[in-house]
Structure formats: structure tokens, C-alpha cells
Amino acid sequence: MAEFLSRAEEYVDMAEVSTENWNYCMPSTYIPWASNREFVREIKQSGKVKFPLYLVGSIVSPEMAEEIIASGDADGISFSRALIADPAMPNKAKAGRIDEITPCLRCMRCTDGDNKTRFFRCSVNPTTGHETRVGFMEDIPEAKIKKNVLVIGGGPGGVEAAVTAARRGHTVTLLEKNEELGGTIRYAKNDALKPDLKRYLQYIQKLPSLYPNITVKLGTEATPELVGSYKADHIIVATGGEPIPPTFLEGWEKAKDILDAYFHADSVGEEVVIIGGGLSGVEAAAHLGALGKKVTVLEKYTCLADVGTSYGWGVKLAVKQYGVKLVEQADVLEITDEGVRYAMGGKEILKKADSVFYAIGMKSNNQLFYEVADKAPYVDIIGDAAQTARIGEAVVSGFYAAMDIGTF
Ligand SMILES: Cc1cc2nc3c(=O)[nH]c(=O)nc-3n(C[C@H](O)[C@H](O)[C@H](O)COP(=O)(O)O)c2cc1C
Ligand code: SF4
Numbered sequence: 001m002a003e004f005l006s007r008a009e010e011y012v013d014m015a016e017v018s019t020e021n022w023n024y025c026m027p028s029t030y031i032p033w034a035s036n037r038e039f040v041r042e043i044k045q046s047g048k049v050k051f052p053l054y055l056v057g058s059i060v061s062p063e064m065a066e067e068i069i070a071s072g073d074a075d076g077i078s079f080s081r082a083l084i085a086d087p088a089m090p091n092k093a094k095a096g097r098i099d100e101i102t103p104c105l106r107c108m109r110c111t112d113g114d115n116k117t118r119f120f121r122c123s124v125n126p127t128t129g130h131e132t133r134v135g136f137m138e139d140i141p142e143a144k145i146k147k148n149v150l151v152i153g154g155g156p157g158g159v160e161a162a163v164t165a166a167r168r169g170h171t172v173t174l175l176e177k178n179e180e181l182g183g184t185i186r187y188a189k190n191d192a193l194k195p196d197l198k199r200y201l202q203y204i205q206k207l208p209s210l211y212p213n214i215t216v217k218l219g220t221e222a223t224p225e226l227v228g229s230y231k232a233d234h235i236i237v238a239t240g241g242e243p244i245p246p247t248f249l250e251g252w253e254k255a256k257d258i259l260d261a262y263f264h265a266d267s268v269g270e271e272v273v274i275i276g277g278g279l280s281g282v283e284a285a286a287h288l289g290a291l292g293k294k295v296t297v298l299e300k301y302t303c304l305a306d307v308g309t310s311y312g313w314g315v316k317l318a319v320k321q322y323g324v325k326l327v328e329q330a331d332v333l334e335i336t337d338e339g340v341r342y343a344m345g346g347k348e349i350l351k352k353a354d355s356v357f358y359a360i361g362m363k364s365n366n367q368l369f370y371e372v373a374d375k376a377p378y379v380d381i382i383g384d385a386a387q388t389a390r391i392g393e394a395v396v397s398g399f400y401a402a403m404d405i406g407t408f
Helices: 002-011 037-046 062-071 081-085 089-094 109-117 156-167 183-190 195-210 224-229 279-290 309-321 367-371 391-403
Strands: 015-017 053-056 076-078 148-152 171-175 214-217 234-237 241-243 271-275 294-298 325-327 331-335 339-344 347-352 355-358 362-364 378-381
Touching: 015 037, 037 053, 062 076, 062 089, 081 089, 109 309, 148 156, 156 171, 156 183, 156 195, 156 214, 156 234, 156 391, 183 195, 195 214, 224 367, 234 391, 271 279, 271 339, 279 294, 279 309
Parallel strands: 015 053, 053 076, 148 171, 148 234, 171 214, 234 378, 271 294, 271 355, 294 325
Antiparallel strands: 241 362, 331 339, 339 347
């Protein structure tokens, strides 16, 4: 080792400190921020390494980087995903435009996509992988013709559409029926385990206020009459989606939708059953597990079948850590006052529960789109309202819908 280090000093200008363990070399949102910090600190404190040591892995903001360097734990910081999420981050930090820095979700869409399909993409940066066509976010061109744009719905897709249209010089009104922006991801403010989504929620809640040509109207339900009164040149409908209730099950009305698990966790009791073992069901189970609940997930087929490999590893770690029980090949028959009755391996089982939630998929809220189709020359539908999916799809569809406004 001593020989290796002395020879390395001849050739090495700096080294990055990371780990071999996948969960820590590219940590998902289930791993603490700056998760390799103690390793770099120990190596530096050993005094055996003379060249500068940089820390890499989940350094999520310039403030965090500055604090680590100031503490003496590392000589420098390397960013990877923070710069995929926002390549302009260093320039924005230098200019003091901190609220404009798009935070990385540590959702692994970039790596899961890169490894599986060789198509590089990012959930929060719609220009990633499309730079040759649209340039970087900072380069998007002003619109040829400035329009009066109405965006209905302030979730990730609606905010992306509103902000992109505003960046291109349009005048934008953003209507949101709730008293705050965020749409479906408003649950993140109560999520016990996903600090990055919470940061992103705070970011999109503030972002429109930084643009003087966006007017945000909270607590405003869009009716066809109201929408018509804006006389918009272009309408973007981003009314999101909602959980599908399991109406095919006896007693389904005794269960609550999965988002309720985040908003009313205090009243769920001790024993919880979640019907549906896709990502949203299992992540909610881990969240409730972290709050001390005993959670069982009943899945008809295989749990987490809709999750990319590397993000899935992080979720499975949380499932293990918080004692969540995943039951696969469970055919749910009925929700009773006592719990959930299901069939498995030729037997019928009653799983007792204080609360039952369903997470069997989402459906689009698209009714308004048809009702306002004649209220402007151009009416688009984006995000979950068009097709339920993840944040990445909502952001991409919002961005490109806004990029098309004012080109003719
Ligand atoms: C899409 C993607 C591809 C990567 N490819 C490599 C690679 O080929 N070799 C490597 O050593 N690290 C690779 N990494 C890991 C990063 O260099 C970095 O160590 C890791 O993402 C943790 O840093 P971060 O939290 O700042 O993203 C990749 C990361 C991403 C997001
Ligand atoms: S895809 Fe997800 S993890 Fe990758 S850079 Fe974008 S936000 Fe971060």
C-alpha cells in the first residue's frame, strides 16, 4: 500500500472517494446525503495520502459542497447527477440564483435508462439527451410570436409548461385548484423517506414566482366558463391523475387511496395493509414502516415489477430496514371490517388491519380537456392528464408543449 501511494503521488493530481457498494456509489433517495463523507474524512485524517481528495456521491447542493470543504473533510467535491439535473447549477450558484437550481431527485432514471435502453434521460431536466436538438435549458430560444398562455394544473408538468412558456417570453396564467402548487407530489412534504422529492416540491412551488410574466392563481377551480374568460391563445391542460379505486372488490369503500397514507398517517392505527405492490404501494409501505406501523403489502403478481433495477435496490433496502412484509401471488377477495381476505396457494387468509389502502394504479383526470377544447385556438393536454406515468414524463410533456407555443 505504501509503495502504491508513493507511486500514485507521481502520477495523480487528485482522486475521488466513493465506494464499491452500488447503493453507496450511486446512492438513491433512500441513502443519506453525502453518504461517503466519513470515508474521505478517514482517509484524509490518516495523513497517508498527499494528493487532493474529492468526495463524490449525493452531494445535492452547492451549500452542502461548501460546508463539506469548509469542514476539512474533503479537498473538493465532484458532482454527477446534480449536474445532469441542472447543468447550469455552478453558474446559478455563482450568481446567487439558488432558488432556480433544479434539484436531482436521486430517482435513478438516468442510470436505469442509460443501462437498459442506452437512452439517456432525466426526470427533472427535459433537455437531457436532447441537447443537440434543443440545446441546454439556459439556451432555449425566445418565441417568435408572444402569446397569452393559460396552464391549468400546477403539478410538475403544469409548472414546467408555465415556466418554459414564461422563459420564452409568453404571458402565462397558471390556475391551481389547491391552495398550493405541487399536484400529486404534494404528498412528498409528509414522506418520511424521500428528502429529494421534498426539495423538488419546494422548488416547483417557488419557481413560478420568480417569473414576473407568470400569474399564479391558487385555490382556483378551472370551469369551462372561467377558462373561456381568459381568452387565451393557447391552453395547456395539466389536471393530473388520481388513484383508481378497486371497485371490483367487495367492501372496497372501506379502503383509502394510497396518497391518504401521507396526509393522515396519524389515524391509520398500528396494522396496515396495502393492496398493490407496485412502486407507489411499496414506497408508501416503507414510509408507514418508518413511522413505526406494521405494514403488509398484498400483490397479485410480483412486487416492484414497475421499478428500474438501481432504484429498486434502494426501495428494497428501505423495505428490509422498516420490516415491511411483501406478499406476492396474493389474490385479494374482500375488504372486511377486520381486514383483508385473500387467496394464496389454494388457501384463504384473513390479514387483520386497522387500515387498508389501495395502490392499484392511477387514472387520468382529463374531463376538463374535452370541456375546454373550443376555448382557444390551441389546446394541449399533458402529464398524467394525458397518460398517467412518472414525474419525468410529466416534465418532458410540459416542456415540449410549451416549446411549441409561438412558433407560428
Ligand atoms: C448516468 C450515469 C452514468 C455513470 N457512469 C459511470 C461510469 O461509467 N463510471 C463510473 O465510474 N461512474 C459512473 N457514474 C457514477 C458517477 O460518476 C458518480 O460517482 C455517482 O453518480 C455518484 O455521484 P452523484 O451522487 O453526484 O451522482 C455514472 C453516473 C450516472 C448518473
Ligand atoms: S434522472 Fe433522477 S437521479 Fe438522474 S439526474 Fe435526473 S433527477 Fe437525478
